[in-house]
Amino acid sequence: YLVGRKHSKYFDKAGIKGPFRWPVVGNAPMMLKETPKTVFDLQWRLIQTHGKNIRFQILQDRGLMTADPKMIEAIMSSQQTIQKNNLYGLLVNWLGDGLLLSKGKKWFRRRKIITPAFHFKILEQFVEVFDQQSAIMVKNLYDRADGKTVINMFPVACLCALDIIAETAMGVKVNAQLQPNFPYVQSVTTASAMLAERFTNPAQRLDVFMRLFFSSAFAELNANIKTMQDFTNGVISERRDLLQKSMADGTYEASNAASQDDVGQKRRMALLDVLLQSTVDGAPLSNEDIREEVDTFMFEGHDTTTSSIAFTCYLLARHPEVQARVFQEVRDVLGDDKNAPVNTQQLGELKYLECVIKESLRLFPSVPIIGRHIVEDTVLDGKLIPGNTDVMILIYHAQRDPDHFPEPHKFVPERFSSERKGEINSFSYTPFSAGPRNCIGQKFAMLEMKSTISKMVRHFELLPQGEDVQLVLNIILRSTTGINVGIKPRVY
């Protein structure tokens, strides 16, 4: 009761309003009729009625939703507000204290150690992997390239993204695209789907309820998590042994670039190798520390890029004039040999494609909402926000705010052109978050997306086949109707 009084007092003083709250239960009754499909509309109505900062209460939990760039800036820029909220707890059995979930000193130290793993020199060697795996993706699509067959791009891009992240994070090929029933691949896809289900189904939120009412699903989820962790642990031990052996026999090269192996083949550093060589206060990271981080890359690094690759293909299929411009640029930069591999410099020259991806991430941000927990009373954008408040940053709505984006629902890649630089308020557009807790994989993701999407456009004309998307918040942004296109081989 006292917590409630304090929140009411502070929110009133800050002029933050919200929908009617019932005694004790707050806004819980309003939420009963909402689903992950209706949540975006609900938030939009709340913004229209109460403004861009909205207070809410679900039972004893008090919260603030915001789509206000000034408030978003205050939250994202501050070191005081980097703790995640309870919803992320669903991921803890798999990701442990990895970078996405950790807090306080542990997060700070880990972030410092992991940052060099995403150095440009490391990312540069991954471009070959992006290229090879996207080549497999397009090759697999040719038998459906009749211009009529409806292709849901989500599962297609998902297997490609899984192959890419496994090879770059762990240095192993899992061949998801060639043999999707490989146990590790099955476990990642099954566990991701089951976690998404838990996310959308309030009855499955708490482990105790899962254990009591969904015991077989819970056992299946845990078995899949175990399969993934056993696999990651195996890879880590193997690569630690290799590293120690090479140090012992003098063949170790402490470098962040690719080196040659015994048979003269180029050996790539995986993100995991960088972590194996890192130390905290002189001591190496333990296998368990590394496991949490590698699993975090596997999780954060595949569904997000999948969603973005799929939505970008969808938008290109439905905007032929934009697609024609992308195709022209791709031909100008990459040439007419569809199968010639692409390098980092060329990807850097695909400037219009970059605008297209950015605009696609504006309309369809893979991470449409970020949650934080404000632990102590904190002044944010001149407003005193009480401690013990859950925050939801409504990235999706901030990025469709008509005050900041004229014709907000229209797909206009030119918004991001260099001539119009500076027109977009940085905190109304944050698909990768911003500030100290932003996405560490942003550059990795951009290179990967440019590689896969340019490959699609080089090989196929994308056509507007299939149902339109029906957005649903399901950890990341997905569509209940698929993210559909048709494809026709390009002849040139």
Ligand code: HEM
């Ligand atoms: C289109 C692709 C991607 C999008 C839109 C995206 C978006 C985001 C966002 C919004 C956050 C902040 C989450 C929060 O505050 O709760 C985040 C964090 C993170 N992302 Fe990404 N991400 C993408 C790809 C990747 C990739 C490819 C990797 C790894 C290879 C990655 C690794 C991470 C990690 C480790 C964090 C946690 C960082 C920290 O808390 O210090 N992401 N990402």
